[in-house]
Amino acid sequence: MGAMHDPLGPDAVEAVARGRFGRPCRYLPEVGSTNTEALAWAADGADEGAIVVTEHQTAGRGRRGRTWFDEPGTSLLFSLILRPGIAFDRLGLLPVALGTAVATALEDACGIAARTKWPNDVTVRGRKIAGILVETKLVGSNVDIAVAGVGLNHDWSGVQVPGGIADTATSVSTEVADAIPPRATMLGELLAAFELLYQLVVGGSDPAELLDRARSRSGVLGQxxxxxxxxxxxxxxxxxxxxxxxxxxxxxxxxxxxxxxxxxxxxxxxx
Incomplete structure (x- = not known):
């Protein structure tokens, strides 16, 4: 599909935002890391729900300092600003909710049977299709600011993927035989799914409902x-x-x- 025919600018993003998440949108054609940009924006006072979106990260990162592979326009890359105000001991529920939301959105939008791989991957048939990274800023014992970063392999058609990555990863275009949804559509599904699960984290209630949904999407449990x-x-x-x-x-x-x-x-x- 390609970036030229699959726009992901502020108008496209805000058009698919159904709730608080996804507004306002800061679109950058290229950035070092959306998480770094979002953390700085949050420190400057950006509201919860603000989002940073890019076509390409030059210094995208995952767990343990790993870099993220993406050709410009082939991935859905964003970081969402959160102000959860939760106690530190609930912090681990944020990546659980985010990973579950990504897997849910892939099934709802594309019919892809995605599964979460604790703590930060989403896979299809054992191959990685998305990575997540939640970074935070603490105030006392509470999580004042969190940034939820997602990198989703969207359209690899016509892309030369390095052998080491092609052997262990996949993309939406690889898994779907027909035309794939635009990245903005995928983003709207993902934000809606995550906003619902996020309320189960920050509402202070028993996390049983969130955990039940997460278990149903897990590719790790029982293995x-x-x-x-x-x-x-x-x-x-x-x-x-x-x-x-x-x-x-x-x-x-x-x-x-x-x-x-x-x-x-x-x-x-x-x-």
């Missing part, structure tokens, strides 16, 4: 996994559940353990 910890060790076991604060409960040889940081490095998907 053998290896968790790479922040210290670099690999812990193997069976992913059993999501905890009330967004952690992952894993049954290991030494008994159950809950991880709040780490990465699912090994995963054998259900066949």
């Amino acid at each position: 053998p996994v290896g968790i790479r910890t922040a210290e670099g060790s690999l812990v193997s076991g069976i992913a059993r559940d999501l905890t009330a604060d967004g952690g992952l409960q894993v049954e290991t040889e030494g008994g159950p353990r809950v991880f709040h940081v780490g990465e699912v490095e090994q995963l054998r998907p259900v066949r």
Whole structure:
């Protein structure tokens, strides 16, 4: 489809925004990182729901400092400003809600059976289709500012994807045989899904409803996994559940353990 025929400027973004999320929109044809731009905008007083959108990131990042591959115009790249005002112990629910929203939007807009891979990936058939990154600013023990960043592989038709990425990732155009929805349509679906789940995080209620929805979209629960910890060790076991604060409960040889940081490095998907 290409960027020239798939506009993602402020008018297109604000036209698909159904609630508070997506207004105002700051569109940048190219930026180092939408998360960095959004954090700076938030520090200058931007309201919750403001969004930074770009065609291309020159320094996009994921967990553990990884960079994000995108050819200009082929991805949906944005960062949403949030002002959750929640206690720090609910912070882990934000990426749970965001990942679940991405998977939900992919199914609703494209019929793609996407699954979340705790804590920050969304996959299809075991291949990564989107990455998320939530960054925050604390005031005391509360999360005053959060930025929810999403990078979604949208249209790879005619794009030369590096071999190492092509072997482990996919895109909307790869998974859908017919014409794919424009990026603005995808963004509208995603923002609507996330705004609904976000209220379950910030409302102060029991997170049971959010966790039930997240479990139904998980591609990890019930699977053998290896968790790479922040210290670099690999812990193997069976992913059993999501905890009330967004952690992952894993049954290991030494008994159950809950991880709040780490990465699912090994995963054998259900066949």
